[in-house]
Amino acid sequence: MSGQHIHAEPTNFFRKHVFSVDHKVIAKQFLWFGLIWLGIGGVMAMMIRWQLANPGEPVPVIGSMLFPRTNGVLDPATYNTLFTMHGTIMIFLGLTPLMIGAIGNWSIPLMIGARDMIFPLLNCLSFWAMFLGGAVGFISLFVPLGATEAGWTGYPTLSTTINGVGSGETLWAIAVFLIGASSIMGGINYMTTVIRLRAPGMTWQRLPLTVWGIFLTSVLNVLFVPVIGSAMLLLIMDRVFGTTFFIPASIMQGAGGGDPILYQHLFWIFGHPEVYILILPAWGIIGDLLSFFSRKPAFGYRAQVGAMVAVTLLSAVVYGHHMFTTGLSAMLGESFMLLTMIISVPAEILFFNWLHTLWKGNLRLTTPMLFSMGVIFVFGLGGLTGIYLATIGTDIFLHDTYFVVGHFHLTMAASALFATFAGIYFWFPKMFAREMNEFLGKTHFWFTVIPLVTVFCLMFVMGYAGMPRRYYDHTSAEYLRSLQHLNKYATHAAFLLGAAQLVFVYNFIRSRWWGKPASQNPWEVGTLDWTMETPVPHYNFKEIPEVFTGPHEFSNPDIPDGKDWISMTEKLKA
Amino acid sequence: MRSPFTQLVCLATVAIGTLSSFKALNFFGSDPRADEDHSQMIAEELPHARPPRGVPLTITEGTWLRAPGEEWIIQQNELARKQGLEPRFTEDPSAADGEGAWIDSTGFIQKRYDEEEDFWAYWQWVGPAQLTRGRRDFVQFCSSCHGLDGDGYGRSGQWLRPSPRDFRQTNFKFTKVLANLPTDDALKRLIKRGLDGTPMLPWDLSDEQITDIVQYIKSLSPEGMGWRDPFTGIGSIVEAGENPWAGRENFAIKHGEKVYHGVAQCMLCHPGYVNPRDLPGLLDQPEDTVYRENLYLPVLKDSEYEVLGEKVKILPPDFTFHTIRSGQTPQDLYETIASGIKGTAMPAWKGSLSEEDLWALAYYVQDLVEEYKDKPAERRGLMERLREGL
């Protein structure tokens, strides 16, 4: 720990802003990168919703610009591309960089009292690997025959050359591989940093929950992202070098002899932990924020940490519930059903503790607090609907319908997104030394949460009524035509949701450059990041601080000067 | 074990190893065709033994394709004028290196002389840019059934009957034209409509995309065949004129039954739908005439279509059972009956039967479909009535 050097601040523009190894700069790079991709993915979602509500009608405003060949109409191939890339972008290029890249990079060293990540160069590499992945993904949108159309899950043999011979799918696999490499680099860095660089006195039990969440996510990243890496490599080999890992003998007319189901196992061995990769930091963040803004210690801190660790462990053994209809044997099916049900125990512990943290608190309803409470609500909806999908009997009907779409959007998308927004609103004053507008923030929250819940609850209804997902046009089948009205409602709500994000964009940009200068600790919390000066100086801490209290000592009667919070570097009375 | 790369490799190995053992334990079920002798099959070098890789997507050279003649061009222009549109073709004497050509949005049409054959024919120039666009759309949308080379033997096209069109055979069943080859508009209509009861779906593609695909499909004609054959005739869709039975549909159905079993003798190939006791009356034959065995079943017919070099046979539809491919309205059925189905035993009836008979047939067939198809009780009643006479 004494080995944390301080190098002189680079003066070269490239070294300072582009290829910087400073975790704060990298966090901001991830932030901008993620926000831009979030915007792109969001626009794609809007186009998808437009098509679903008005099948075959030209997309207004941007349609004729983006799709001149069809006069602005989305053709089914473009539609498939859109929902595939929407999924990929949102997960790998939107939420991952924001949640893990930006918030992780920003908060870990500051919260544990370190001068930087333990491997600053690896950190830089991690961002640029992801940037490269994003660039490859972006390029894949413009190759002949278009980008991938095989869904974000990219199941073979649809994703092998059996179906498409264009290079879009290959580039997609390369992009996912690169992003995976970035995640592994980040994961190793975060894990090591948390283990090695905690300030004196920052015991594991004083670690803020945010750091716990990101730490556990990093563990999952390092363990399971290699699996998707291998799946992508094999897919690339199948596509480029003519191997047949995932192409069965029968459609090779006897040659080869791979198995497309093998890919599904590989994908979901990664894919289910990926859900927790996105949700664990969210849980950590809101575990902290609920405590911070209730002015009350995090209820059952150890139980929360224990629950998150349990989820981390269990997440590896439940992946089979994604594959109940692929023909798993009865034994496997029942095992996975049971294990999936068991994972709800830690989730219930977390819910209980969050709600108990709020109970009899002194709630400051700031924007980050609203978003944190929003996470409880939307994750509650999403988590409970998971029971339907964990139960084979109901999953058989609901699998690959809009019910699933509603479910995973509420859990891994909306919850993670809300926690990300909470995090951005929360750390913005420290990051950019300016305050975000609270009124706009609250407007953003209410205009996000209401349409969002409307959209995805309507999707539950659609799925329950039997509407399969990934359909270009639900008016094509008689059976689905009577559900089209639900699509219209959902699209109206989705547009409102999209419009609400403009409030955020406006607020973010205005506050970034023209916002009110922030004080050192506007939220009055005691974690190390808030007890340092604003803006954060180069190499964070001139002196590595020493920690004496936990992160959540709010309203402790032993706090010296009548405040309801205490810095972690201060000592309590007596 | 320190570097992420080593970790990645190790973990992937473990994962794949585990799953391979799953595979070995037959967790995923068995392969239906795995029992066949693989080495034998590879030795035969089946057309798609390997997934396609490195498929060319760009066409660098344009091509001349046969086009309908000046008569058609003038007709198209008049049609557009009637609809209040700009004429479709403009004559530009300076186009095509000053040789003069008719120009429209798809390129230009020129009358050209074949010295060797001493023959003048109309040819359309299709440029490489359009062919490339068409090629790409074709690969993306059509190749899974029609094959990457348009040989009608894509992966999803195998084992499929009726088999997907092999564009190198330049024969099209449901284009509803009298000549060998259809006009672009006829092909476009077919692609947009699809064929009922087959994987040839109604394609939700833009007009421009379909135009490009059509040009590309035409360019798949081998040398001296189809659109590369100067002697080929290109025709427009058979126009259904005035419906002589409008308002008298019931009479049309009755008359259609007479035509079907009488003068047209459709039951030579299709099933008969009247009691054999009534047939002699309709056909003006002695009472004791014996008709073909299985009069209530269709007869398998030869066709000109080939799959892997072998001619396939085609079963004429039983209208009370099979799905009619190209439309079930009297209008559609009229067009199909009048123009025949290319490459099959179904001849063109236009000119051989009066318009009234043709429309009556269309109404009768439509009635058969409506009354009995997918209606088990009704169909059972019909079959019982028919068998009484046997």
Add this chain to the structure above:
Amino acid sequence: MNRSLIGLGALLALTACGGGDSAPKPQKSTTGSTSSSTAETTTTAKSTDTGGAAKASGSQDWNDSMGTATVSGAIKFEGVAPENKAITMSDVDPKCPGGAEETILVSNGGLANVVISVNKGLDGYKFAKGTGAVNLDQKGCQYIPHVLAMQAGQTVSITNSDDTVHNVHSYSKRNQAFNQAQPAGAGAIEKKMSQKDKSFPIKCDMHAWMNCQVVVFDHPFFTVSDENGNFTLPKLPAGTYKLVAEHESLGKQEAEVTVADGGTETVTFSYGQSAP
């Protein structure tokens, strides 16, 4: 309009880059070849569509008075002629009387239905298109004649003398192929055969046994052997010719013959069971 201009632009760009001669110029061969080998773009006189521009220099228009020689002969069939299989027609169509196959018809050792034509040696002449019509009748659910040779420009008039329906399914290559139904009492189907065409069948799909062979020549020197296998090719100009006999199932045979003005030569072809 715009599109074509873009296409032209792309083309020009390609040509400018030296990327193969794919410019849309009239070429000698209009078979629509994409091959870039036709570098030379001989601009043929784009005069008029007379349908008969001069073919080669030195050829002269043919008229009947120019030919005075005759080639005659016989087609022999050696060995025992196979028996023609009987066709049961009534189980398909009670209106068909029944009959026998007509593929190999041998009478008095002569083979009928062989097309004899002059193949080589007529380069110096230019023949006008044929005129008039030849009849192809369907009677007793068979084609009459079974083999039809005609000259390009002539019309084939297909009639139905039966009391049942036929479909006339032509497999012609260079003339418009067709498949036309012809119910009892329907008028004749007239099809102009404007191009020479190799032997192609006309079939009836409703009565699967029905078929006939049609050959279209671009000159008048052809004939079909009669029932005894005899044939005569009159009004030939003096010269050396290659004579081709073609039978639908027994194949082709060739013979060289030289005739002088006013002379008569005899040629005998002989087929047998073992013939190709």
Add this chain to the structure above:
Amino acid sequence: MNRINSLLAGVLSSRWMKALAVVGMAGVAEAQGGNRWAPFPPASDFGHRFSELFWLITILCSISMVIVVLLLLIPLLRDRARPGHKANYDHGSSLHDKRLTAVISLATFIVLDAWVLAIAMKDLREAYWNMPEVDQAETYPIEVLGQQWAWHFRGPGLDGEFGTPDDILEMNQLTIPKGRPVSFQMTSKDVIHSLFLPEMRTKKDVNPGSINKTWFKPIEAGEFTILCAELCGYAHYQMFGNLTVMEQEDFDEWEESASLLGIAAYDPEDEEAQWAWEWEE
């Protein structure tokens, strides 16, 4: 365990469950011509079980969600920051709190998950996994071949054997008898498809390279829907078919004519068209 199961079964078949199911289906009647908010009623035997299970989960989840929302709303209204108001200092680390956490979580698990799990297991073992024996005479076997973008169904025809001329081949249309278990063996030509029969409440992936099996027993005659539930490329959304369930006597008649037409269409020289495989035990 048996007593619990029978208790659960009793609750499930009780009147209030039925009443709820009726409410849930209410949308359907109104939907015949227009818009609907609910699926069409189940038409297979285990479909009813799964529907009941769905409603059980819905009730339990609704109660849980109401509790969560209440616990969010009460502090939101009661405990907002205001001058003079202080938060309760409580780490929740006392033994009592730990016990409370454990008890509530486990109770929730038992009420929410274990109950559902028990019923689900019972349903699965009694119905869904309980695939009918193939040699059973009343089982009607179907071979399914999925392709981009159509469903092929092959019935055994009159002789009950696959791969014979009288096989019944249907495309995008499946005809089956009512009241008999229908057994499916499925594979795909090209990519993964998923046979989704919404009214039968069943779905099974159709994988290339392996045979997947499923079954159900239709208990209603009528016209139903076949959809594809696994993204299979460009025209995934157009890959649907029609399922006709016929009364046995109608089906017998249909099977006979379909078989005869199958024989009429059979071309022994066209080996390629005979894609049937040996029915696997």
